[in-house]
Amino acid sequence: MNEPTTLYIIRHGKTMFNTIGRTQGWSDTPLTREGEKTILYLGLGLREIDFKEAYSSDSGRAMQTARIILQEHQNGANIPYNTDSRIREWCFGSLDGGYDGELWGVVPRILAYKNYEDMMTNSISYKELADAIITADTANWAEPYDKIRDRVWSGFKDIAYHREKHGGGNVMIVSHGLTISFLMSLIDNRLPMQIALENGSVTKLIYENGKFTIDTVNDTHYIDKGNAIFSTT
Structure with a gap:
């Protein structure tokens, strides 16, 4: 067994x-x-x-x-x-290796939230997060x-x-x-x-x-x- x-x-x-x-x-x-x-x-x-x-x-x-x-x-x-x-x-594509504030500064703005805390309070989905990272990634690696x-x-x-x-x-x-x-x-x-x-x-x-x-x-x-x-x- x-x-x-x-x-x-x-x-x-x-x-x-x-x-x-x-x-x-x-x-x-x-x-x-x-x-x-x-x-x-x-x-x-x-x-x-x-x-x-x-x-x-x-x-x-x-x-x-x-x-x-x-x-x-x-x-x-x-x-x-x-x-x-x-x-x-x-x-994280071009955001890889950058300071956390860059990633968590740009992603909320792409998703139309005021800041990281506002974004997390609204319980975004992992798909929304992934889509936002792709939008922010200037190298097309994400x-x-x-x-x-x-x-x-x-x-x-x-x-x-x-x-x-x-x-x-x-x-x-x-x-x-x-x-x-x-x-x-x-x-x-x-x-x-x-x-x-x-x-x-x-x-x-x-x-x-x-x-x-x-x-x-x-x-x-x-x-x-x-x-x-x-x-x-």
Whole structure:
């Protein structure tokens, strides 16, 4: 009999761009020392979870996060690990790498809102966000909504289906804030946009017979647990 298939989806550790407030989609910077320390704690907090497989996006910050977690895991050397480009962050085109204020300054104006707070109060959709980013992108690199939806959904669902087909169990996945939030909206479209997931937070999904169920969102207790372990060693 199969075990339940559970995805532990982790937002990567805090990076240089996260720290100085720059937009980080397909652009990439490494984890800061603070970011590395937080992920080390996370790895200690997760070290006894029986992961059958591990995945990350192919972005450097996600791969760095996955490696740190696996290094701290009691069986990390034996957990199969692969990257998947489909679970990357959204691409922000010419806004990638710019300060957050540029992205969140122009997008509300395109959507006819006064500012970011006004836009979020009115609960815009992810499609509206994607369309606005395309309008703002002067390089024509940003992805259309349908392409983002198809790659993100197929990426996570294929990982879950593969694990269920091979007996179920726990899967560790390192991805990105907006991508994780977007995935949850595809599972339950009643959820508000949640683009402020904490670095190193865990969002847990259960997958059974082709259907995802959201268990926990933005859970940081594994970091706290690992910090306590680290403090006593």
